[in-house]
Amino acid sequence: MGPIVSAGYRAALSSWLESHKRYPESARERGEEGRAVLRFRVDRSGRVLSYAVAQSTGHPDLDAALDQMMRGASLPPFPADMTASDVEVSVTIRFGLTR
Numbered sequence: 001m002g003p004i005v006s007a008g009y010r011a012a013l014s015s016w017l018e019s020h021k022r023y024p025e026s027a028r029e030r031g032e033e034g035r036a037v038l039r040f041r042v043d044r045s046g047r048v049l050s051y052a053v054a055q056s057t058g059h060p061d062l063d064a065a066l067d068q069m070m071r072g073a074s075l076p077p078f079p080a081d082m083t084a085s086d087v088e089v090s091v092t093i094r095f096g097l098t099r
Contacts, residue, residue, distance in 0.1 A: 003084030012076040013089060020069050023095060027061040034058050035094040038066055043086040046075040054090060062095050 017038075034057030041049040051070040056063050078084075 003087045004082070005087050005089055006079060006082050009076070009079055009082055010089075012079075013091065016076055017069070017091060017093060020073070021093060021095075022065050022069065023097075024061040024065050027059055027065075027095070028097065031097060032057075032059040032062060033094075033096050034062055035092055036063060036066055037090055037092055038070070039088065039090045040070060041086055041088045042075050044078045044082075044084075046077040048073045048075060049086060057095060059095075065095075066093060 035055075036053050036057040037055035038051065039054040040051035043049055048070055053063050053066055057066075078087075
């Protein structure tokens with residue numbers, strides 16, 4: 001078991017990911033939806049050290065959007081209660097069209 005990711009930090013990450021997620025127009029037009037599992041390692045300052053799509057959405061455009069979002073991303077820095085130098089996080093990202 002690795003370093004603990006606090007609930008507050010997990011919430012901060014979730015809101016960052018939601019606000020930076022871009023739904024590709026091409027995928028939207030084709031009505032593509034899906035969810036992916038994104039695994040990434042982030043350091044104290046919020047710098048993404050590595051990331052991978054651990055489970056694909058099944059749609060190349062949606063997976064590419066995740067890649068774009070994470071490449072060179074600056075995530076929220078750790079709160080004071082997280083003492084690790086870096087943590088690995090897995091999150092599920094959903095792409096859903098509102099009908």
